[in-house]
Amino acid sequence: MTDRHFMRLAIELAAAGIGNVSPNPAVGAVLVRDGKIIGEGYHARFGGPHAETECIRDARRRGNDGRGATMYCTLEPCSFHSPEKHNPRCTDALIAAGVSRLVVAARDPNPAVSGCGVRLLRDAGVHVTCGLMEQEVFERDESYFLSVATGRPAVHLKWAQSLNGRIARAGGGKTAISGAEALRHTHGIRAAVDAIIVGRGTLDLDNPALTVRYHHAGNREQAPLRVALDPRLQSRATARMFDSLARSMVFIGPYAPQEARDRFEDRGVGLVELPVDENGRFAIGDVLGALYTRRVRSVLVEGGAVTHKAFFESGLWDRLTVYVAPILLDGDVAAAATHPQKHSATVLERRVVRLLDDTVCISGLNPEAAERLQALRWDYAEQGDHAGCTLPIQEETYVYGSGA
Numbered sequence: 569m570t571d572r573h574f575m576r577l578a579i580e581l582a583a584a585g586i587g588n589v590s591p592n593p594a595v596g597a598v599l600v601r602d603g604k605i606i607g608e609g610y611h612a613r614f615g616g617p618h619a620e621t622e623c624i625r626d627a628r629r630r631g632n633d634g635r636g637a638t639m640y641c642t643l644e645p646c647s648f649h650s651p652e653k654h655n656p657r658c659t660d661a662l663i664a665a666g667v668s669r670l671v672v673a674a675r676d677p678n679p680a681v682s683g684c685g686v687r688l689l690r691d692a693g694v695h696v697t698c699g700l701m702e703q704e705v706f707e708r709d710e711s712y713f714l715s716v717a718t719g720r721p722a723v724h725l726k727w728a729q730s731l732n733g734r735i736a737r738a739g740g741g742k743t744a745i746s747g748a749e750a751l752r753h754t755h756g757i758r759a760a761v762d763a764i765i766v767g768r769g770t771l772d773l774d775n776p777a778l779t780v781r782y783h784h785a786g787n788r789e790q791a792p793l794r795v796a797l798d799p800r801l802q803s804r805a806t807a808r809m810f811d812s813l814a815r816s817m818v819f820i821g822p823y824a825p826q827e828a829r830d831r832f833e834d835r836g837v838g839l840v841e842l843p844v845d846e847n848g849r850f851a852i853g854d855v856l857g858a859l860y861t862r863r864v865r866s867v868l869v870e871g872g873a874v875t876h877k878a879f880f881e882s883g884l885w886d887r888l889t890v891y892v893a894p895i896l897l898d899g900d901v902a903a904a905a906t907h908p909q910k911h912s913a914t915v916l917e918r919r920v921v922r923l924l925d926d927t928v929c930i931s932g933l934n935p936e937a938a939e940r941l942q943a944l945r946w947d948y949a950e951q952g953d954h955a956g957c958t959l960p961i962q963e964e965t966y967v968y969g970s971g972a
Contacts, residue, residue, distance in 0.1 A: 571640070571671055571700055572700065572701065574598050574600055574605070574638075574640040574671075575598075575640045575642070575671060575673055575700050575701045576701065576704075577596075577598050577605075577608075577640070578596040578597055578598045578640045578641060578642050578673070579596060579642055579673070579701065579704055579705060579708060580596065581596030581597070581598070581608060581609070581610040581619070582594045582595050582596030582610055582611070582619065582642045582705075582708065582709070583596070583708055584596075584610055584612070585610050585611045585612055585613070585619075586708070586709065586759075586760050587759050587760050587761070587792075588612065588613045588614065588789050588790070589611050589612070589613060589614050590614065590711075590712075590762050590863065590864075590865045590866065591614070591712075591715070591863050591865045592611060592614055592712075593611075593643055593676070593709050593712040593713075594610070594611060594642075594708070594709045594712070595610065595611045595618065595619040595620075595641065595642050595643045596608075596609070596610040596611075596619050596641075596642050597609050597610070597619040597620050597622070597623035597639055597640065597641045597642070598623065598639070598640045599623050599624065599626075599627050599632075599634060599637050599638070599639050599640075599667070600637060600638045600639075600640065601632070601636060601637040601638070606627045606630060606632040606637060607623045607624060607625075607626040607627025607628075607630065607632060607634075608623055608626050609621070609622025609623030609624070609625065609626050610622065613789055618645075618646065618658050619641065619642075619658075620639065620641060620645050620658040620661055620662060621656075621658060621661050623639065624661055624662075624665045627665075633665060633666065634662070634665030634666050634667040635665070635666035635667075635668075636666065636668050637665075637666075637667055637668065637669075638667070638668070638669040638670070638671065639662065639667050639669070639670050639671070640671045640673075641670065641671070641672050641673070642672075642673045642674065642705050642708075642709075643672070643673065643674055643675075643676050643705065644672050644674070644675045644676040644681055644682070644683075644685040644686060644698070645657075645658035645659050645661075645662060645670075645672075645681075645685040645689070646658045646659070646676070646680075646681055646685060647659045647681055647684040647685035647687075647688050658685070659685050659688045659689055659692075662689060662694065663689065663692045663694065667694060668693075668694060668695065669694065669695045669696075669697075670689055670694055670695070670696045670697075671696075671697050671700055672686070672696065672697070672698045672699075672700075673698075673699070673700055673701045673702050673704070673705040674698075674699075674702045674705045674706065674946075675698060675946045677713060677716045677717065677944045678716055686698060698946065699946065702945065702946075706941055706944075706945070710722065710886075710887070710941070711724075711760070711761070711865055711866035712865065713941055713944055714886050714937060714940060714941065715860075715865040715866065716944075717940040717941070717943070717944055718886075718940065719860070720853075720856040720857065720860050720884065721762065721763070721856055721859050721860055721864050721865050721866055721867045722865065722866045722867070722886050722887070722937075723856070723867055723869060723879060723884055723885040723886050723887070724757065724761065724866070724867065724868045724869065724885075724886065724887045724888075724889065725869045725876055725879055725880075725885050725887070725888045725889070725904075726754065726757065726868055726869065726870055726871075726888075726889045726890075726891075727870070727871055727872075727873075727876060727890060727891070727903055727904070728745040728746040728750065728890070728891040728892075728893060728927075729745065729890060729891070729892055729893070729903045730745060730892075730893060730895045730896055730897040731892065731893070731894060731895065731896055732896050732897065733902050733903050734896075734897035734898075734899055734900075734901055734902055734903070735871070735872065735873060735901055735902065735903050736773070736872075736897070736899065736901040737897055737898065737899055737901075743897070745891070745893045745895065745897075746891040746893045746924070746927040747893070747924065747925045747926055747927050748925065749924035749925040749927065750891045750893075750924045750925070750927040750929060752782050753891075753922075753924055753929060754891075755780055755781050755782050756782075757868055757889065758778075758779075758780045758792060758868060759780045759792075760866070761792050761866040761867060761868045762792055762793060762859075762863070762864040762865055762866045762867065763792050763793040763794070763795050763859060763864045763866070763867045763868070764778045764792050764793070764794055764795065764867070764868045764869075764870055765795045765796075765797065765855075765867050765868070765869045765870065765875065766778065766795070766796055766797070766809075766869075766870050766871055766872070766875065767796070767797045767798075767871065767872055767874055767875035768796065768797065768798040768799075768802060768803055769872050769874055769875075770870065770871045770872040770875070771796050771798070771803050771807055771809065772802075772803060772804070773872075775807055775808050775809075776808065776809060776870070777808040777809060777811075778792075778794040778808075778809045778814075778870070779791055779813070779814060780792065790814075790815075791813070791814035791815070792814075792868075793814075793815050793816070793817060793862075793864060794809045794810075794814055794815065794816040794817070795816070795817050795818070795819070795859070795867070796809065796816075796817070796818045796819070797818075797819050797850060797855065797875060798818050798819070798820060798824075799819075799820060799821035799823075799824070799844050799848050799849065799850065800820075800821060800823060800824055800825075800848070801818065801820045801824035801825065801828040801829065801832065801839075802828075803818070805828075805831040805832050805834075805835050805837070810832070810835055810837050812835075812836065815838070816837050816838065817837065817838040817839070817840060818832060818837060818838070818839055818840070819840050819841075819842055819850060819855055819858070820839055820840070820841050820842075821841065821842065821843070821844040821848065821850070822841060822843065822844070823844075824839075824841070840858055842854045842855065842858065849878065850878075851882075852878055852879055852882035852884050853882065853884060856884060869885075872901075873901065873902065873903060873904045874904075876903070876904030877904040880904055883936070885934055885937075886933060886934050886937035887931065887932070887933055887934065887937065888916060888931065888932060888934070889929065889930070889931040890903070890929070890930050890931075891924070891927050891928070891929050892927065892928045892929075892930065893926070893927050894926050894927075914934065914935060915935065916930075916931075916932025916933060916934070916935075917932055917933045917934075917935050917937075917938035918932055918933050918938060919931070919932035920932065
């Protein structure tokens, strides 16, 4: 068995936490001695034990300890104290367990950790190597790395369209465009995000539930936050996304009628008031900022075209996924990307093309997002072992493990 084999297992373990641990990263760990796995763990939920601690506990349950063992961890172990952090430092747990070697896939870009976990462990005599399968970790927990880089939630735009670029039939109403496999794929995306956003038009025409269904739902302990953008609060409080089964929120403007506010609040829907411009529209940065302060680190923007266009024009988006079905639709309800805008010449980076039955799925990164991720990659040869360490951190407003 090779280091790569065990790191791949740690990455697979980490994936089980995606959707449940935000704003923390999804982390997996494997403990190995003499080529045999003696412990496994992952960060399962926000507020729960971290992967490294769970891995050591699992080894003890199996009758093992960490003395002389190698731990494979997808992210640099946390290395700081904070009044809001209830779990002990993972670096202390590794040292106390007697782990002699640590293989880390990626450095944690959080400034409270970056480089410090490695330094503390090396100072304690642990042999630490970094960078094995780093790209795979960045891809698996892309939203975490992007949110750290931008200070806002990672934004994923998604829609389905016909061959002629239409997202609905003439006359409006809910239109089924893509097939069953594409729908399952969409719900897999939903299962990994903290919030799903729709505009008032989509809410009124489609009346979506915005829930996570199919087999992906079992990976989550809590459904994503369901968010509507409705400056004048003209939507129906009885819409499906406002049922009592999941959290929901509506962003409203200062002129939303009090009577309408009361109807939504009576149903337990959270209302967040934001300023609007002269056209009665929100600044996308304000929307994302309000979500970020509420621990939202990733959002899926499901539409419609007006909402997608607003995100395009703001430049505040990171990934785009489009499902293209082999049909032609009449009408003029066109996908946002068919309208002229400053990003109309954008070529998606790290593109992935899938065939889902008869539907083509194209997904890729905004080039600016790809550059941000690349900037977080550690140049191990040039920057040295301890570059980037910013201890001590005393007053971080958000740190890995905050509240955990």
